Amino acid sequence: MKKQTLLFLALLLYFTSFSQETKKANLFPSQNPSKFLFINPDDLKIDSSFSYKKFGEKYITGYNSFILEAIDKIQAKFPDGGGYFTGIKAIPAESPIGYDLHLLGKEIIKAPRTTSYCSGASYTAFIESLNILLADNTLTQTQHELMRMQEPDGSRRNDGIKFWGIWNADGYGSFDALVSYAEMGEKIKPENAIPGDFMNISWKSGIGHSVVFLGWLKINDIPHVAYWSSQKSTNGLSLDIVKLERINNVSIVRLTKPENIFQFIPKTELTHTQGDVIVFP
Numbered sequence: 001m002k003k004q005t006l007l008f009l010a011l012l013l014y015f016t017s018f019s020q021e022t023k024k025a026n027l028f029p030s031q032n033p034s035k036f037l038f039i040n041p042d043d044l045k046i047d048s049s050f051s052y053k054k055f056g057e058k059y060i061t062g063y064n065s066f067i068l069e070a071i072d073k074i075q076a077k078f079p080d081g082g083g084y085f086t087g088i089k090a091i092p093a094e095s096p097i098g099y100d101l102h103l104l105g106k107e108i109i110k111a112p113r114t115t116s117y118c119s120g121a122s123y124t125a126f127i128e129s130l131n132i133l134l135a136d137n138t139l140t141q142t143q144h145e146l147m148r149m150q151e152p153d154g155s156r157r158n159d160g161i162k163f164w165g166i167w168n169a170d171g172y173g174s175f176d177a178l179v180s181y182a183e184m185g186e187k188i189k190p191e192n193a194i195p196g197d198f199m200n201i202s203w204k205s206g207i208g209h210s211v212v213f214l215g216w217l218k219i220n221d222i223p224h225v226a227y228w229s230s231q232k233s234t235n236g237l238s239l240d241i242v243k244l245e246r247i248n249n250v251s252i253v254r255l256t257k258p259e260n261i262f263q264f265i266p267k268t269e270l271t272h273t274q275g276d277v278i279v280f281p
Contacts (some may be wrong), residue, residue, distance in 0.1 A: 003122040023066075023132070029256040030062030032192035036280060039195075039215035044226055046239055052214075052228065056195045059215070063133065063255050064196025067212060070128035071228050074237060078114075081236030085115035093156050096120020096149055096168070098236070103127050104139050108164075109149035118208040119168045121230035121237055122198055123149070126167075126178075126255070133258050146266060156198070161265070167210075172251035172273055174198040174210060179253055184260045190253040190278045199227060200251045202275050213241065215253060216280075223280060249275030 043055055052075070056068035074097075082098045092112035097120045101108040108127060116124075127147070139147070149164045150157055159169040167177040178185035178198065188197055193213050201209040211227035218224065223244040230237045251273055 004158045022029050026062055026065050027133075028062050030060050030194055030196065030254065032188070033194060036191050036216055037194055039217050039226065041217050041219060044214065044217075044239060044241070055214075060194050060196060062099055063129070064194060066129040066132045067125055067196040067255065069132060070125045070214060073128055074124055075228075078116075078237050081234050081238050083113075083115040083231075084117060084234075084236045088156065090246075091243075101127060101149070103118045103130060103144070103147055104134060104137055106139050106144045108147060110154060112154075116230040116236050118229045118231060119173060120122060120149070120229070122174065122212055123164060123167050125212050125228070126198070129255070130258055130261065137262070139253060139262075143262060147261070158196070158221040166270070168277060170208065172200045172275065174200055175251050175253050175273045176270050178255065180272070181267050182192035182260060182264040184257050184264065185253045185255050187273060188254050190252060190276050193252050194254075197252050197254045199253075200275075201227075202248045202250065203246055204248045211240075217241070223278075225278075242279055247278065249277050251275050 039059065039060065043058060052068040052071040053065065056065050082207055085094055087094045094117060095111045095115055096111035097109065097116045098111055098114040100110050101124060146162050147164065148157060148162070157165050159165050163177050163182060166181050167173045169176070175187060179187055193199070193216070195214050197213040199211050199213040201211065203209065209229065209231070211229035214226040214228060216223065217226055219241075224241050225244060225247070226239065226241045228239050231240055234240055
């Protein structure tokens with residue numbers, strides 16, 4: 001019995017050490033590819049053993065790997081998607097994400113529903129990646145308030161208010177929040193996008209979508225884009241793949257300075273961006 005216990009402790013120590021070394025090896029901004037990154041469609045075939053983190057290890061290193069690890073954590077809570085719902089005036093109101101979310105031990109949202117929607121999914125991937133990257137840190141009361149997804153009384157935080165309100169607003173919210181408001185990221189051209197980047201899609205139908213980019217791919221020689229988010233077509237949280245012909249333009253941003261969460265001064269006026277049209281060579 002003692003031998004088994006010692007073996008277990010040795011294995012636990014080994015894997016903890018391995019995990020810490022892997023983390024240290026990826027503590028830098030992810031790098032651009034030399035050209036459009038086309039992924040193998042077979043790498044995104046979802047089954048019970050699929051891992052976004054393992055998928056990412058084939059294509060990327062750096063901070064983006066933690067965003068894909070965060071997706072695994074989120075998706076594990078809702079293997080069937082958890083449901084998709086939007087309704088500001090519903091009782092209870094819509095829930096950006098379907099579980100109680102914390103950032104470095106401080107409450108970000110007490111979920112009013114178990115459902116989710118797109119910007120809530122992408123923001124949660126961002127928050128959970130910070131929980132991994134910055135695990136040994138704490139937030140001040142001011143920093144906590146800037147990142148919350150609810151008001152302190154549990155009511156909805158309106159669009160345009162602080163980090164989440166900006167991320168959740170119409171338009172290119174992930175750029176406005178991550179780049180313009182907090183200076184924690186940078187804008188990326190479509191040809192430089194890699195798994196784990198945040199992408200806002202402007203559809204030709206006139207509406208938008210907030211997602212975590214996974215890659216460009218061709219299916220029967222037809223260009224597609226793969227991403228993770230919450231959408232009606234997948235009953236909530238899941239991978240989705242769509243034809244590029246449906247897209248008007250995109251805005252893509254990358255987390256490059258996660259440490260700025262502890263020091264950024266919120267902007268009162270934001271510098272906005274224009275969407276990029278995807279043009280393959």
